[in-house]
Amino acid sequence: MYEGFRAVLSDLLPSLTAADWTQVKRLVSPRKLSVGESLVREGHAGHRVAYIYRGAVVYYTLRDGERNVLGFDFEDSFAGDFRSFFDEVPATKTVTALENCEVLVLTRAHFDELAEANRDFRSVRSRMAEELFRGAETRAVEMQSFSAEERYRRLLDRSPHLLQRVPLYLLASYIGVTPEALSRIRQRLSASDDQ
Numbered sequence: 001m002y003e004g005f006r007a008v009l010s011d012l013l014p015s016l017t018a019a020d021w022t023q024v025k026r027l028v029s030p031r032k033l034s035v036g037e038s039l040v041r042e043g044h045a046g047h048r049v050a051y052i053y054r055g056a057v058v059y060y061t062l063r064d065g066e067r068n069v070l071g072f073d074f075e076d077s078f079a080g081d082f083r084s085f086f087d088e089v090p091a092t093k094t095v096t097a098l099e100n101c102e103v104l105v106l107t108r109a110h111f112d113e114l115a116e117a118n119r120d121f122r123s124v125r126s127r128m129a130e131e132l133f134r135g136a137e138t139r140a141v142e143m144q145s146f147s148a149e150e151r152y153r154r155l156l157d158r159s160p161h162l163l164q165r166v167p168l169y170l171l172a173s174y175i176g177v178t179p180e181a182l183s184r185i186r187q188r189l190s191a192s193d194d195q
Contacts, residue, residue, distance in 0.1 A: 001030065001053040004076055005104050008051065012127045015120045023117060027110040033057075033097035039079055039105075046084025046091035047108045052077055055101025056165055059093050060173070069173035071135070072098065072166060079103070082132060085111075086125050098166065143176060149185045151175040 002025060009024065010016050016024075033039060033055065040046040042061055057079045059070040070093055073079045081091040085108055115121040142151050152175050155162065162171060172182035 001102065001104065004053060005051045008076055008078070009124075012124050013120055015118075017118075020114075020118055020121075023114060027113060028104040028106050031103050031105050033101040033103060035097055035100055038094055038096045039103070040081045040084065040091045040093070040095040042092060042094045043090050045088070046081035047088075048105050049078055049080030049082065049085050049111075050101075050103035050105045052079055053102045053104065055103070056098040057095050057101065058098045058166075058170060059095050061093050067170075067173060069170050071139070071174070072162070072170075074161075074165070078128070082128055098170075148175055148177045148181060149188070152182065152185050153189070 005028070006016075006021060006024075013020075028051070031050070039048070039050055039057065052073060052075055054075060056072060056074045058072055060067045061070065062068070079095055081093055081095060083089065084091040088108065111121070142154060146154065152171075155171070155175060168182055168186075169179045172179045175182070177185070
């Protein structure tokens, strides 16, 4: 669990020393999340982030009782509402376990302790922000420029494992259609693949 986290953290922070790693390891807490358990809840303080060792999470907002899916994260990635975490504002989304998860949790207080001991940890914020911006930009372009069928194809090209791990109603919400519309898209694609 820790070695995967160390590799991902080293990508974000190439200057990570053995002493830094010892401190990080002391400050993160292993935790298990059951399916449906929230790491962060919309409207509440997002004072923690997690490295996903095993499992998957879904990001969503609730509008008029409907779940609006914003994205998914899987193994070897970080999960949380990063704006809430870094800016200490209420979370704008809920992050919930889609599968049983094993995670390493880092609180904002512990992140501040790491940043105080090693100023390079502050660069993690900008590097994470860059990655989030790239993802958000890609999603915005896709939602505005492509049909639902094209969005579905692009999603599967980018992440084919989603079909095995994410319920279709969540994929439908993610690409901005109803489950029934996604079913029709899948039928059309299946029929065109058979020809």
